[in-house]
Amino acid sequence: MVIRRYNPIAMLSSSVFTPFPRQQFYRCPFPIFTQSLQPFPSLLSSTLPRHFTLSFYSNTAQTSTADTPDELHHQPSNSKQSPLKPGLYLVGTPIGNLEDITLRALRVLKSADVILSEDTRHSGKLLHYYNIKTPLLSYHKFNESQRAQVVLRKLQDGEIVALISDAGTPCISDPGMELAKLCADKNIPVVPIPGPSAVVTALSASGLPTNEFSFVGFLPKHNSSRKERLILSANESATQIFFIPPHKLSQFLEEAAAIFGSVSWLGR
Template sequence: MPATLYIVATPIGNLEDITLRALRILKEVDLIAAEDTRHSRKLLTHFGISRPLTSYFDHNQALKGEYILEQLRDGKSVALITDAGTPCISDPGYQLVRDAAAEGVAVVPIPGACAAVTALSASGLPTDFFTFAGFLPNKQGKRRERLQALAAEKAVLIFYESPKRLQATLADMLETMGDREVVVARELTKLHEEFMRGPLSRLAAEVAEREEIRGEVAILVSPAPEVESVEGPQMEELLKRYLESGEHSLKDAVKRVTQETGLPKGTVYAEALRLKEEGLAEG
């Protein structure tokens, strides 16, 4: 196995979801780079795999990335794995892939489990066009900004979220995106796997009533609804009027136009940002 970087997907819960090819590669490589060596050692021990192991995560990727590249330069083979699922998907690793490829090292993906695709496949939402948005910001202000920027997307939106922030995130989604159909997938492939389906308002209320939510969570939001043309003054004209008056902030202008037109807040917000970026409105 000459100088090759293997991107090896591991189970997201159920250990039976690892592939035969992944097991073979992990047994044959010279080095395994893992996000958390303690966590990965349990997986490797379960399958009787004993290979040299090194850590590679967000806070040591510069140092360990160079170490791994040195092993590859020496002609060794390395498998990159994460705690669960496919490496480089909302996990460290893309810099290592980029640097290895730049040096002419072969980068070979070993496909397998991915929470986003797993959740989407069983969601019942359209699967032909979707956007993976990863983790949202922890702070509410930044989180709402990100949601508003995505609110007009005509694709299914897929997010990862901590169970501790699920209630707050659903409430922010309802505020910024309107009462859309959503799916909350929890503990995928594990014993307590759960899919919650329904309008945002109902799911937000249900989650708020629960004493505790456990396990990693994926949230899938249905595409932005098609907007019928607005009777009377158009959305753009109204936004320009409020923004150019100098009496309203962008947030206030969006709120007023949303109330007057009945359009989704995300749609109005996206148009307001476009006007600002193109210099068509002040404020």
């Protein structure tokens, strides 16, 4: 059983789970993929092969050893570019390499009146790397209900608000979904700025079928609810994607193996 992290390579034996130091990983959960599932024994009797693919992301921003080229910090002027219109901009940010960000995303972050961020200290590193001076405002699962009305007033006053998560595309198992819905209800423009996504990035390199897949996201915290969800997954034949926090990885593998049956392991 082999699990390969993008940088560096890590191994798991078939019977012993090697603990991973938490600080080695990026602040996004592991996307875990299952495909060709062997059904839960009490539900079906067939014995289809099962495969898991686990994808990991490094916590270290990976840039070249050479000095960062000026081109990465310089946005070419374009007189044909229209100024940004007021609204909520959902901006995808890197999931492990600070250079994995689009020119459009950088322009939005520089032009915004405020940037909503899960962790301002974490996002501050990205803004510092690209010399972006836009003020940050914390916006996470513990304060999003209180912040929503404050942000809504800013938007109604004609401000440009950018929303980012710690990594990847906001609103996908990250804060922002309710804010986007609130803006849509108030006829405030919501503009997605495409960028990195942990789900699509890992899926594309997993080697598993991509023509049909389902995104499960985070599993319930309660044992009974989580096992019920895994039993439902055991009946699926398409590739499935789970978000698993690093400290819950061993628990997930043990529970999944018990419900899904015999497992062979693939890694990317």
